[in-house]
Amino acid sequence: MQRLATGLLVLVTIIFVIASIYRDLGPWVGFVRAFSEAAMIGALADWFAVTALFRHPLGLPIPHTAIIPRRRERIAESLGRFIERNFLDPDRIADRLRTQNIAGRIAQLLRDPRRSSQAADVVAESVAGLLRVVNDEEVGVLLQRTLSERLGAVPATSLVAQLLGIVVAEQRQRDVLLQLVRVLTEWIEANQELIRKRIAGELPPWVPRIVDQKIYERLLDGARKTLSELSANPDHPLYEEFTNTLDAWIVNLQYDPGVRARGEELKHELLKHPRLREVAGNLWQDVKVNLLIQSATPGSSLRLSIARGLSHVGDVLERDPEWRLRVEGWAEELMRYLVRRYGRAAGDFVTQTVRSWETAEVTRKIELAIGRDLQFIRINGTVVGGLAGLVIYTVSLLL
Numbered sequence: 066m067q068r069l070a071t072g073l074l075v076l077v078t079i080i081f082v083i084a085s086i087y088r089d090l091g092p093w094v095g096f097v098r099a100f101s102e103a104a105m106i107g108a109l110a111d112w113f114a115v116t117a118l119f120r121h122p123l124g125l126p127i128p129h130t131a132i133i134p135r136r137r138e139r140i141a142e143s144l145g146r147f148i149e150r151n152f153l154d155p156d157r158i159a160d161r162l163r164t165q166n167i168a169g170r171i172a173q174l175l176r177d178p179r180r181s182s183q184a185a186d187v188v189a190e191s192v193a194g195l196l197r198v199v200n201d202e203e204v205g206v207l208l209q210r211t212l213s214e215r216l217g218a219v220p221a222t223s224l225v226a227q228l229l230g231i232v233v234a235e236q237r238q239r240d241v242l243l244q245l246v247r248v249l250t251e252w253i254e255a256n257q258e259l260i261r262k263r264i265a266g267e268l269p270p271w272v273p274r275i276v277d278q279k280i281y282e283r284l285l286d287g288a289r290k291t292l293s294e295l296s297a298n299p300d301h302p303l304y305e306e307f308t309n310t311l312d313a314w315i316v317n318l319q320y321d322p323g324v325r326a327r328g329e330e331l332k333h334e335l336l337k338h339p340r341l342r343e344v345a346g347n348l349w350q351d352v353k354v355n356l357l358i359q360s361a362t363p364g365s366s367l368r369l370s371i372a373r374g375l376s377h378v379g380d381v382l383e384r385d386p387e388w389r390l391r392v393e394g395w396a397e398e399l400m401r402y403l404v405r406r407y408g409r410a411a412g413d414f415v416t417q418t419v420r421s422w423e424t425a426e427v428t429r430k431i432e433l434a435i436g437r438d439l440q441f442i443r444i445n446g447t448v449v450g451g452l453a454g455l456v457i458y459t460v461s462l463l464l
Contacts (some may be wrong), residue, residue, distance in 0.1 A: 066440035072449045074108040077101045099458030100451040107450015118439070119428050131429055134424045140431075141419035149412030155401045167396045168389035175379030177248050180370075185372035186363075193360035196353050205346035222328035226318035242307045243295050250288040257281060298300045324368050 077100075084098035105305050116122045117130040133140065151157075229435050232238055253260065266275040273439050317324045359367035419427060432439075 066437050066460045070108070070440045070443035070447070072111070073444060074105065074112065076087045077104040077108065077447060077451065081105055083233045095462075096455060096458060100455045103454020106426070106445045106452030107453070108443060108447040110450070111446030115439045119432050133428050137424055138420065140427070144419055145412040145416030148415050149408055153404050153408040155408075158400055158404060159397050162397055162400060163393070168392040171392065172379045172382035172389075174256045175375045176383060178273055178376065178400070181375040181379065182368075184375050188371050189360040189365075189368050195355055196357055196360075201346070201349065201353070204314075204349050208346075208349055220325070220329070222318040222325045224353060225328070227313045229315050229318070233311055233315070235309070237303050238308050238311055242304060246288065246292045246295055250285075250292050252287050253288050260284070349371050413424075 081098060081101035084094050084101055088094050088098060112124050117127070118132050120134070121127060175184070232241055261277045261281050274453045291303070295303065300381050318328065319325075356367070359365045362368075382392060422430070
Protein backbone atom coordinates (compact mmCIF):
# COMPACT_ATOMS: atom_id res chain seq x y z
CA MET A 66 0.00 0.00 0.00
CA GLN A 67 2.92 2.34 0.67
CA ARG A 68 4.34 1.54 -2.77
CA LEU A 69 0.96 2.19 -4.40
CA ALA A 70 0.47 5.53 -2.64
CA THR A 71 4.06 6.61 -3.35
CA GLY A 72 3.76 5.42 -6.94
CA LEU A 73 0.73 7.68 -7.46
CA LEU A 74 2.73 10.63 -6.07
CA VAL A 75 5.57 9.88 -8.48
CA LEU A 76 3.11 9.45 -11.36
CA VAL A 77 1.35 12.80 -10.86
CA THR A 78 4.74 14.46 -10.39
CA ILE A 79 5.91 13.14 -13.75
CA ILE A 80 2.63 14.24 -15.36
CA PHE A 81 3.05 17.72 -13.83
CA VAL A 82 6.60 18.00 -15.18
CA ILE A 83 5.55 16.89 -18.68
CA ALA A 84 2.52 19.19 -18.66
CA SER A 85 4.72 22.10 -17.57
CA ILE A 86 7.18 21.44 -20.42
CA TYR A 87 4.46 21.11 -23.07
CA ARG A 88 2.05 23.72 -21.68
CA ASP A 89 1.67 25.35 -25.11
CA LEU A 90 0.65 22.12 -26.80
CA GLY A 91 -3.02 22.93 -26.39
CA PRO A 92 -5.66 24.35 -24.02
CA TRP A 93 -6.33 20.92 -22.52
CA VAL A 94 -2.77 20.75 -21.17
CA GLY A 95 -3.67 23.38 -18.59
CA PHE A 96 -6.37 21.09 -17.14
CA VAL A 97 -3.90 18.21 -16.94
CA ARG A 98 -1.30 20.45 -15.32
CA ALA A 99 -3.80 21.81 -12.77
CA PHE A 100 -4.97 18.31 -11.88
CA SER A 101 -1.45 16.89 -11.47
CA GLU A 102 -0.22 19.93 -9.54
CA ALA A 103 -3.06 19.78 -7.00
CA ALA A 104 -2.81 15.97 -6.80
CA MET A 105 0.89 16.26 -6.07
CA ILE A 106 0.25 18.79 -3.30
CA GLY A 107 -2.56 16.66 -1.80
CA ALA A 108 -0.34 13.55 -1.90
CA LEU A 109 2.55 15.36 -0.23
CA ALA A 110 0.29 16.84 2.47
CA ASP A 111 -1.29 13.51 3.32
CA TRP A 112 2.10 11.75 3.21
CA PHE A 113 3.34 14.27 5.76
CA ALA A 114 0.24 13.80 7.94
CA VAL A 115 0.45 9.98 7.90
CA THR A 116 4.20 9.86 8.41
CA ALA A 117 4.03 12.36 11.27
CA LEU A 118 1.96 9.87 13.27
CA PHE A 119 4.79 7.35 13.41
CA ARG A 120 8.09 9.18 12.84
CA HIS A 121 9.71 12.48 11.92
CA PRO A 122 9.20 13.09 8.18
CA LEU A 123 12.59 12.78 6.41
CA GLY A 124 14.16 12.54 9.87
CA LEU A 125 13.58 16.24 10.57
CA PRO A 126 12.53 17.02 14.20
CA ILE A 127 9.51 19.04 13.16
CA PRO A 128 7.21 19.94 16.09
CA HIS A 129 4.13 17.76 16.58
CA THR A 130 5.51 14.86 14.54
CA ALA A 131 6.37 11.27 15.65
CA ILE A 132 3.21 11.48 17.74
CA ILE A 133 2.84 7.79 18.61
CA PRO A 134 6.46 7.27 19.81
CA ARG A 135 6.27 10.40 21.97
CA ARG A 136 2.95 9.38 23.51
CA ARG A 137 3.65 5.69 24.09
CA GLU A 138 2.96 5.91 27.82
CA ARG A 139 -0.36 7.68 27.31
CA ILE A 140 -1.35 5.22 24.58
CA ALA A 141 -0.57 2.28 26.88
CA GLU A 142 -2.62 3.77 29.71
CA SER A 143 -5.51 4.70 27.44
CA LEU A 144 -5.57 1.26 25.80
CA GLY A 145 -5.71 -0.52 29.16
CA ARG A 146 -8.50 1.72 30.46
CA PHE A 147 -10.37 1.46 27.16
CA ILE A 148 -10.40 -2.35 27.34
CA GLU A 149 -11.37 -2.29 31.02
CA ARG A 150 -14.27 0.16 30.58
CA ASN A 151 -15.64 -1.01 27.25
CA PHE A 152 -14.86 -4.73 26.99
CA LEU A 153 -14.89 -5.68 30.70
CA ASP A 154 -18.08 -3.92 31.71
CA PRO A 155 -20.16 -6.36 33.80
CA ASP A 156 -23.52 -5.12 32.54
CA ARG A 157 -22.52 -5.39 28.89
CA ILE A 158 -21.09 -8.86 29.33
CA ALA A 159 -24.20 -9.93 31.28
CA ASP A 160 -26.44 -8.70 28.47
CA ARG A 161 -24.32 -10.65 26.01
CA LEU A 162 -24.48 -13.81 28.14
CA ARG A 163 -28.27 -13.68 28.34
CA THR A 164 -28.47 -14.00 24.56
CA GLN A 165 -26.08 -16.97 24.36
CA ASN A 166 -28.29 -19.70 25.94
CA ILE A 167 -25.43 -20.87 28.17
CA ALA A 168 -27.47 -23.57 29.94
CA GLY A 169 -28.78 -24.96 26.64
CA ARG A 170 -25.29 -25.19 25.21
CA ILE A 171 -23.99 -26.90 28.34
CA ALA A 172 -26.88 -29.39 28.22
CA GLN A 173 -26.29 -30.15 24.55
CA LEU A 174 -22.59 -30.61 25.19
CA LEU A 175 -22.99 -32.89 28.22
CA ARG A 176 -25.70 -35.05 26.65
CA ASP A 177 -23.35 -35.99 23.83
CA PRO A 178 -21.64 -39.22 25.05
CA ARG A 179 -18.41 -38.39 23.26
CA ARG A 180 -18.28 -34.89 24.73
CA SER A 181 -19.18 -36.00 28.25
CA SER A 182 -16.47 -38.68 28.03
CA GLN A 183 -13.93 -36.10 26.93
CA ALA A 184 -14.99 -33.79 29.76
CA ALA A 185 -14.69 -36.69 32.23
CA ASP A 186 -11.16 -37.37 30.97
CA VAL A 187 -10.24 -33.73 31.50
CA VAL A 188 -11.69 -33.77 35.03
CA ALA A 189 -9.91 -37.02 35.91
CA GLU A 190 -6.57 -35.78 34.55
CA SER A 191 -7.00 -32.50 36.43
CA VAL A 192 -7.67 -34.41 39.65
CA ALA A 193 -4.55 -36.52 39.05
CA GLY A 194 -2.44 -33.42 38.41
CA LEU A 195 -3.73 -31.78 41.57
CA LEU A 196 -3.06 -34.90 43.64
CA ARG A 197 0.55 -35.05 42.42
CA VAL A 198 1.39 -31.54 43.60
CA VAL A 199 -0.34 -31.51 47.01
CA ASN A 200 1.75 -32.00 50.14
CA ASP A 201 0.67 -35.30 51.73
CA GLU A 202 1.86 -34.34 55.21
CA GLU A 203 -0.06 -31.06 55.14
CA VAL A 204 -3.20 -32.85 53.94
CA GLY A 205 -2.85 -35.39 56.76
CA VAL A 206 -2.53 -32.60 59.33
CA LEU A 207 -5.52 -30.82 57.79
CA LEU A 208 -7.64 -33.98 57.94
CA GLN A 209 -6.68 -34.56 61.55
CA ARG A 210 -7.48 -30.98 62.50
CA THR A 211 -10.78 -31.10 60.61
CA LEU A 212 -11.79 -34.37 62.23
CA SER A 213 -10.81 -33.08 65.66
CA GLU A 214 -12.75 -29.83 65.22
CA ARG A 215 -15.85 -31.49 63.81
CA LEU A 216 -15.91 -34.38 66.29
CA GLY A 217 -14.96 -32.08 69.16
CA ALA A 218 -18.06 -29.96 68.51
CA VAL A 219 -20.40 -32.98 68.61
CA PRO A 220 -21.49 -34.32 72.04
CA ALA A 221 -20.24 -37.89 71.99
CA THR A 222 -22.86 -39.46 74.25
CA SER A 223 -25.76 -37.77 72.45
CA LEU A 224 -24.47 -39.04 69.10
CA VAL A 225 -24.12 -42.59 70.42
CA ALA A 226 -27.58 -42.38 71.97
CA GLN A 227 -29.07 -41.27 68.65
CA LEU A 228 -27.39 -44.17 66.86
CA LEU A 229 -28.70 -46.63 69.42
CA GLY A 230 -32.12 -45.02 69.16
CA ILE A 231 -32.12 -45.67 65.41
CA VAL A 232 -31.29 -49.32 66.07
CA VAL A 233 -34.19 -49.66 68.50
CA ALA A 234 -36.64 -47.67 66.37
CA GLU A 235 -35.99 -49.86 63.35
CA GLN A 236 -36.18 -53.08 65.43
CA ARG A 237 -32.63 -53.99 64.50
CA GLN A 238 -31.40 -54.87 68.00
CA ARG A 239 -31.67 -58.58 67.28
CA ASP A 240 -29.50 -58.23 64.19
CA VAL A 241 -27.01 -56.16 66.14
CA LEU A 242 -26.79 -58.65 69.01
CA LEU A 243 -26.45 -61.59 66.64
CA GLN A 244 -23.70 -59.82 64.74
CA LEU A 245 -21.88 -58.91 67.96
CA VAL A 246 -21.95 -62.51 69.17
CA ARG A 247 -20.79 -63.73 65.75
CA VAL A 248 -17.87 -61.28 65.73
CA LEU A 249 -16.96 -62.24 69.29
CA THR A 250 -17.02 -65.93 68.41
CA GLU A 251 -14.82 -65.42 65.37
CA TRP A 252 -12.40 -63.35 67.41
CA ILE A 253 -12.15 -66.07 70.06
CA GLU A 254 -11.47 -68.67 67.35
CA ALA A 255 -8.79 -66.50 65.72
CA ASN A 256 -6.94 -65.59 68.92
CA GLN A 257 -6.57 -68.88 70.72
CA GLU A 258 -2.92 -68.43 71.72
CA LEU A 259 -3.47 -64.89 73.00
CA ILE A 260 -6.48 -65.90 75.10
CA ARG A 261 -4.75 -68.96 76.51
CA LYS A 262 -1.69 -66.93 77.54
CA ARG A 263 -3.94 -64.39 79.25
CA ILE A 264 -5.81 -67.17 81.10
CA ALA A 265 -2.55 -68.82 82.11
CA GLY A 266 -1.20 -65.55 83.44
CA GLU A 267 -4.22 -65.16 85.71
CA LEU A 268 -4.02 -68.71 87.14
CA PRO A 269 -1.82 -69.67 90.14
CA PRO A 270 1.55 -71.22 89.17
CA TRP A 271 0.68 -74.61 90.68
CA VAL A 272 -2.36 -75.09 88.38
CA PRO A 273 -1.61 -77.59 85.53
CA ARG A 274 -1.06 -76.07 82.11
CA ILE A 275 -3.88 -78.11 80.61
CA VAL A 276 -6.38 -76.03 82.58
CA ASP A 277 -5.99 -72.92 80.37
CA GLN A 278 -6.82 -75.06 77.34
CA LYS A 279 -9.95 -76.40 78.99
CA ILE A 280 -11.06 -72.92 80.03
CA TYR A 281 -10.51 -71.65 76.49
CA GLU A 282 -12.50 -74.56 75.05
CA ARG A 283 -15.35 -73.90 77.47
CA LEU A 284 -15.28 -70.22 76.50
CA LEU A 285 -15.34 -71.03 72.78
CA ASP A 286 -18.07 -73.66 73.21
CA GLY A 287 -20.18 -71.18 75.15
CA ALA A 288 -19.83 -68.53 72.47
CA ARG A 289 -20.68 -70.99 69.71
CA LYS A 290 -23.65 -72.34 71.65
CA THR A 291 -24.98 -68.84 72.30
CA LEU A 292 -24.59 -67.93 68.62
CA SER A 293 -26.43 -71.10 67.56
CA GLU A 294 -29.27 -70.49 70.00
CA LEU A 295 -29.69 -66.87 68.95
CA SER A 296 -29.75 -67.86 65.29
CA ALA A 297 -32.31 -70.63 65.85
CA ASN A 298 -34.63 -68.90 68.35
CA PRO A 299 -35.94 -65.41 67.45
CA ASP A 300 -37.55 -65.21 70.90
CA HIS A 301 -34.42 -65.98 72.87
CA PRO A 302 -34.47 -64.25 76.29
CA LEU A 303 -31.11 -62.67 75.57
CA TYR A 304 -32.74 -60.53 72.88
CA GLU A 305 -35.07 -58.96 75.43
CA GLU A 306 -32.26 -58.42 77.90
CA PHE A 307 -30.19 -56.75 75.19
CA THR A 308 -33.13 -54.48 74.26
CA ASN A 309 -33.56 -53.44 77.88
CA THR A 310 -29.86 -52.77 78.13
CA LEU A 311 -29.97 -50.58 75.01
CA ASP A 312 -32.91 -48.62 76.44
CA ALA A 313 -31.01 -48.04 79.66
CA TRP A 314 -27.91 -46.95 77.75
CA ILE A 315 -29.90 -44.50 75.65
CA VAL A 316 -31.36 -42.87 78.76
CA ASN A 317 -28.03 -42.73 80.60
CA LEU A 318 -26.12 -41.41 77.58
CA GLN A 319 -28.60 -38.57 77.16
CA TYR A 320 -29.44 -37.61 80.74
CA ASP A 321 -26.82 -38.96 83.18
CA PRO A 322 -24.27 -36.16 83.86
CA GLY A 323 -21.61 -38.63 84.95
CA VAL A 324 -21.95 -40.73 81.82
CA ARG A 325 -21.96 -37.64 79.61
CA ALA A 326 -18.83 -36.26 81.30
CA ARG A 327 -17.02 -39.57 80.99
CA GLY A 328 -18.00 -39.80 77.32
CA GLU A 329 -16.54 -36.35 76.63
CA GLU A 330 -13.32 -37.31 78.43
CA LEU A 331 -12.96 -40.43 76.32
CA LYS A 332 -13.70 -38.45 73.16
CA HIS A 333 -11.03 -35.82 73.89
CA GLU A 334 -8.49 -38.53 74.79
CA LEU A 335 -9.19 -40.18 71.46
CA LEU A 336 -8.87 -36.92 69.52
CA LYS A 337 -5.54 -36.10 71.19
CA HIS A 338 -4.09 -39.54 70.56
CA PRO A 339 -1.15 -39.55 68.07
CA ARG A 340 -2.74 -42.50 66.36
CA LEU A 341 -5.46 -40.23 64.98
CA ARG A 342 -2.93 -38.31 62.87
CA GLU A 343 -1.50 -41.57 61.59
CA VAL A 344 -4.98 -42.81 60.71
CA ALA A 345 -5.77 -39.53 58.90
CA GLY A 346 -2.48 -39.75 56.94
CA ASN A 347 -3.09 -43.38 55.99
CA LEU A 348 -6.65 -42.59 54.98
CA TRP A 349 -5.43 -39.80 52.71
CA GLN A 350 -2.75 -42.04 51.19
CA ASP A 351 -5.29 -44.75 50.44
CA VAL A 352 -7.68 -42.26 48.86
CA LYS A 353 -4.89 -40.61 46.86
CA VAL A 354 -3.46 -43.86 45.49
CA ASN A 355 -6.91 -45.08 44.50
CA LEU A 356 -7.78 -41.80 42.79
CA LEU A 357 -4.45 -41.71 40.93
CA ILE A 358 -4.95 -45.24 39.66
CA GLN A 359 -8.55 -44.54 38.65
CA SER A 360 -7.76 -41.21 36.97
CA ALA A 361 -4.83 -42.65 35.01
CA THR A 362 -6.75 -45.65 33.69
CA PRO A 363 -8.82 -45.10 30.50
CA GLY A 364 -12.34 -46.40 30.98
CA SER A 365 -11.93 -46.64 34.76
CA SER A 366 -14.92 -46.60 37.07
CA LEU A 367 -13.99 -43.06 38.16
CA ARG A 368 -14.04 -41.74 34.60
CA LEU A 369 -17.24 -43.61 33.80
CA SER A 370 -18.89 -42.26 36.95
CA ILE A 371 -17.86 -38.70 36.09
CA ALA A 372 -19.12 -39.13 32.52
CA ARG A 373 -22.47 -40.51 33.74
CA GLY A 374 -22.77 -37.68 36.22
CA LEU A 375 -22.08 -35.06 33.56
CA SER A 376 -24.57 -36.71 31.20
CA HIS A 377 -27.18 -36.70 33.95
CA VAL A 378 -26.55 -32.99 34.52
CA GLY A 379 -27.15 -32.44 30.80
CA ASP A 380 -30.44 -34.34 30.96
CA VAL A 381 -31.59 -32.30 33.96
CA LEU A 382 -30.75 -29.03 32.22
CA GLU A 383 -32.56 -30.20 29.09
CA ARG A 384 -35.78 -31.09 30.94
CA ASP A 385 -35.95 -28.66 33.83
CA PRO A 386 -36.44 -24.93 33.01
CA GLU A 387 -35.87 -24.00 36.65
CA TRP A 388 -32.40 -25.53 36.63
CA ARG A 389 -31.60 -23.79 33.35
CA LEU A 390 -32.47 -20.47 34.96
CA ARG A 391 -30.26 -21.34 37.92
CA VAL A 392 -27.30 -22.17 35.70
CA GLU A 393 -27.81 -18.95 33.74
CA GLY A 394 -27.87 -17.03 37.03
CA TRP A 395 -24.73 -18.80 38.30
CA ALA A 396 -22.89 -18.05 35.07
CA GLU A 397 -23.82 -14.38 35.30
CA GLU A 398 -22.82 -14.17 38.97
CA LEU A 399 -19.50 -15.87 38.24
CA MET A 400 -18.84 -13.52 35.34
CA ARG A 401 -19.64 -10.44 37.42
CA TYR A 402 -17.40 -11.68 40.23
CA LEU A 403 -14.49 -12.32 37.87
CA VAL A 404 -14.87 -8.97 36.13
CA ARG A 405 -15.16 -7.04 39.38
CA ARG A 406 -12.18 -8.83 40.88
CA TYR A 407 -9.87 -9.07 37.87
CA GLY A 408 -11.14 -6.46 35.37
CA ARG A 409 -8.79 -3.77 36.61
CA ALA A 410 -5.94 -6.28 36.68
CA ALA A 411 -6.63 -7.17 33.03
CA GLY A 412 -6.54 -3.51 32.02
CA ASP A 413 -3.30 -3.01 33.97
CA PHE A 414 -1.85 -6.09 32.28
CA VAL A 415 -2.53 -4.59 28.85
CA THR A 416 -1.03 -1.27 29.95
CA GLN A 417 2.13 -2.88 31.36
CA THR A 418 2.50 -5.08 28.28
CA VAL A 419 2.38 -2.10 25.93
CA ARG A 420 4.78 -0.19 28.18
CA SER A 421 7.23 -3.07 28.07
CA TRP A 422 7.48 -2.90 24.28
CA GLU A 423 10.22 -0.87 22.69
CA THR A 424 9.09 2.40 21.14
CA ALA A 425 9.92 1.16 17.66
CA GLU A 426 7.97 -2.04 18.31
CA VAL A 427 4.88 -0.13 19.49
CA THR A 428 5.05 2.10 16.43
CA ARG A 429 5.49 -0.88 14.14
CA LYS A 430 2.57 -2.83 15.63
CA ILE A 431 0.19 0.13 15.38
CA GLU A 432 1.34 0.93 11.88
CA LEU A 433 0.79 -2.66 10.78
CA ALA A 434 -2.67 -2.64 12.36
CA ILE A 435 -3.98 0.58 10.77
CA GLY A 436 -1.34 1.42 8.17
CA ARG A 437 -3.29 0.01 5.20
CA ASP A 438 -6.16 2.44 5.87
CA LEU A 439 -3.69 5.29 6.37
CA GLN A 440 -2.17 4.59 2.95
CA PHE A 441 -5.66 4.83 1.48
CA ILE A 442 -5.77 8.32 2.99
CA ARG A 443 -2.70 9.18 0.91
CA ILE A 444 -4.30 7.71 -2.21
CA ASN A 445 -7.57 9.54 -1.58
CA GLY A 446 -5.65 12.75 -0.94
CA THR A 447 -3.93 12.41 -4.28
CA VAL A 448 -7.19 11.86 -6.16
CA VAL A 449 -9.29 14.38 -4.22
CA GLY A 450 -6.51 16.98 -4.39
CA GLY A 451 -6.26 16.56 -8.15
CA LEU A 452 -10.02 16.88 -8.60
CA ALA A 453 -10.10 19.94 -6.36
CA GLY A 454 -7.28 21.53 -8.40
CA LEU A 455 -9.14 20.72 -11.61
CA VAL A 456 -12.32 22.38 -10.29
CA ILE A 457 -10.44 25.44 -9.11
CA TYR A 458 -8.64 25.81 -12.46
CA THR A 459 -11.93 25.43 -14.37
CA VAL A 460 -13.72 27.99 -12.18
CA SER A 461 -10.81 30.45 -12.57
CA LEU A 462 -11.09 30.18 -16.37
CA LEU A 463 -14.82 30.76 -16.27
CA LEU A 464 -14.41 33.82 -14.08
